Amino acid sequence: MRRVDFDLQVRGAVYRHFADHARAPSLRELSQVTGVSPSDVKAAYERLYARRMLVLMPDGETIRMAPPFSGIPTQHVVRAEGREYFANCAWDAFGIPAALHTEGEVISRCEQTHAPLRLRLGATGPPPSSWRFHVVVPASQWWADIVFT
Amino acid sequence: MLFFRDEEQVGAWCAENRFPRRPLVTLDQLWSLSVAWYSTRLTPDARRPGPEEIRSIFAGIGLEGPFWDPQADAF
Numbered sequence: 691m692r693r694v695d696f697d698l699q700v701r702g703a704v705y706r707h708f709a710d711h712a713r714a715p716s717l718r719e720l721s722q723v724t725g726v727s728p729s730d731v732k733a734a735y736e737r738l739y740a741r742r743m744l745v746l747m748p749d750g751e752t753i754r755m756a757p758p759f760s761g762i763p764t765q766h767v768v769r770a771e772g773r774e775y776f777a778n779c780a781w782d783a784f785g786i787p788a789a790l791h792t793e794g795e796v797i798s799r800c801e802q803t804h805a806p807l808r809l810r811l812g813a814t815g816p817p818p819s820s821w822r823f824h825v826v827v828p829a830s831q832w833w834a835d836i837v838f839t
Numbered sequence: 840m841l842f843f844r845d846e847e848q849v850g851a852w853c854a855e856n857r858f859p860r861r862p863l864v865t866l867d868q869l870w871s872l873s874v875a876w877y878s879t880r881l882t883p884d885a886r887r888p889g890p891e892e893i894r895s896i897f898a899g900i901g902l903e904g905p906f907w908d909p910q911a912d913a914f
Contacts, residue, residue, distance in 0.1 A: 698883070705881050742887055758877055779840035784866075784873035789880040800844040802852035807842050815870035820845040823864040824852075829893070829909045 693737075700724060700734040701743055704756050709790060712773040714753040714761030742833060758785030770794030780823050787811045862906055871900045 691699075703723045707715035721728045732751050738744040745755035753761040755778050760766075766777040768786040770793065777783040780798060787794035798807045800821075809816055827834075843849045846863060853860040864872070875896045879885050888896060890909045897907040 701885075702883055705885075709881060758873075758880070780842045781840045781869060781873060781876075783842075784869050785877040785880075788870075788873040789877040791878065798842050800848055801841040802843055802848040802855075805844050807844075809866070811870070815874075816866040819866050821866055822843050822846055822849055823840065823866065823869045824843055824849045825840050825861055825864070826853075826858045828861075828906050829897075832909075 696724075696726075696730075697734045697737050697741075700731060701738055701756075704744065704753060705759070708756055708759040708775075712775045714756070714759075717751045758782030758789055765798060767797040768794050769797065781825075784811065784816075862902065862904070864902065868900045868902070872896065872902070875899065 700720065703720055704715060707713075707719065707723070715723070717728045717731055720731045724731060728751075735744060735746055735753070736750065739746050743756075744753055745757075746752065747754050747761075755761065758777055758781075760776040760778045760782070762776065764776045764778065766780060766783040768775045768777055768783055770787055770790055775786050777786055783796045783798055787796075793813060794811050796807065796809045796811060798809075799805060800807065807821060809819070809821075841852075843852065849863060850860060852858075876888070893909045894907075897903065
């Protein structure tokens with residue numbers, strides 16, 4: 691198998707695991723699913739990070755982000771398909787129901803007042819609302835620090 | 840990338856934290872953006888959109904100008 695095809699296989703397995711389990715897979719779980727060694731999976735992670743497809747923790751083997759899914763708890767929670775997912779940001783909170791092609795409930799907050807946000811996203815999107823989405827960092831700089839945008 | 844209860848809270852948060860106030864996005868726009876960006880993310884040939892595609896996606900929901908340009912060096 692070509693390396694690029696293997697990397698895409700790994701990426702697909704990562705996303706399938708997030709969708710099915712609402713959490714990041716461990717290196718050992720991905721090794722079992724793909725049938726290759728953990729070190730080969732880790733090398734694929736690094737190449738996928740270089741292509742902006744995954745974001746890793748400093749250990750190089752724990753997945754921090756497979757957008758829109760977050761591998762760590764955040765303030766943006768999405769309930770869908772009977773599971774509770776963490777999203778990386780407000781955009782990704784909407785992105786999870788979009789990626790799963792399902793309805794969902796977004797649970798987050800106003801960053802200024804900390805007022806709770808509970809929003810049902812239907813097949814046609816959100817209900818009418820005064821809530822707004824705001825991005826501080828220009829699009830050209832998002833990947834300079836993808837954790838803070 | 841954060842939620843705010845209304846436009847007034849965006850202004851208050853930017854002022855308190857000394858961040859510039861950027862173009863605001865409605866939740867309808869955010870949903871359209873999310874569908875365009877993520878609806879194929881779980882498919883085998885999914886990929887991150889390139890710069891031209893990103894500009895087209897943003898422009899399609901009314902997000903235009905240097906701030907939304909993935910390759911702009913001034914905004």
